[in-house]
Amino acid sequence: MSSPTQYQVPDGLLYTREHEWALVTGGTAKVGITDYAAKTLNDIVYLTLPSVGQDVKQLASFGTVESIKAVSELYSPFSGKVTATNQRLLEHPELINKSPYGEGWIVELDASKLDDERKTLMSPKQYRDFLATLEAGH
Numbered sequence: 001m002s003s004p005t006q007y008q009v010p011d012g013l014l015y016t017r018e019h020e021w022a023l024v025t026g027g028t029a030k031v032g033i034t035d036y037a038a039k040t041l042n043d044i045v046y047l048t049l050p051s052v053g054q055d056v057k058q059l060a061s062f063g064t065v066e067s068i069k070a071v072s073e074l075y076s077p078f079s080g081k082v083t084a085t086n087q088r089l090l091e092h093p094e095l096i097n098k099s100p101y102g103e104g105w106i107v108e109l110d111a112s113k114l115d116d117e118r119k120t121l122m123s124p125k126q127y128r129d130f131l132a133t134l135e136a137g138h
Helices: 035-041 114-120 124-136
Strands: 020-025 028-033 044-048 061-067 071-075 080-085 107-111
Touching: 028 035
Parallel strands: none
Antiparallel strands: 020 028, 028 107, 044 061, 061 071, 080 107
């Protein structure tokens, strides 16, 4: 069994209970899935991305990620408009497994309700504690 400390949980990011992360810079949020999600899914082979300009709502699905094990929904940490998608992932979805917090980022959003919605997300410490409770439940 893996321990939560085996998963990378970088400081400076916000996290969802659905295992997405967000890096907030000004009014923009770069979004991806966490190391925990990438390792749980195993080898990611395909994903669907939203269109640039698409509106997304906080914690609503904006795409899917498919591994050899399962298809999982991607949930937006913030409401807003998609300003960029990581097109490299369409040909190289394994970048999510190799670098979930770097080259494996998925979308960038112009987050319209940043101040209100950030309160509903987890800090790195809260997310580490959340992972510990998940692992304890297995």
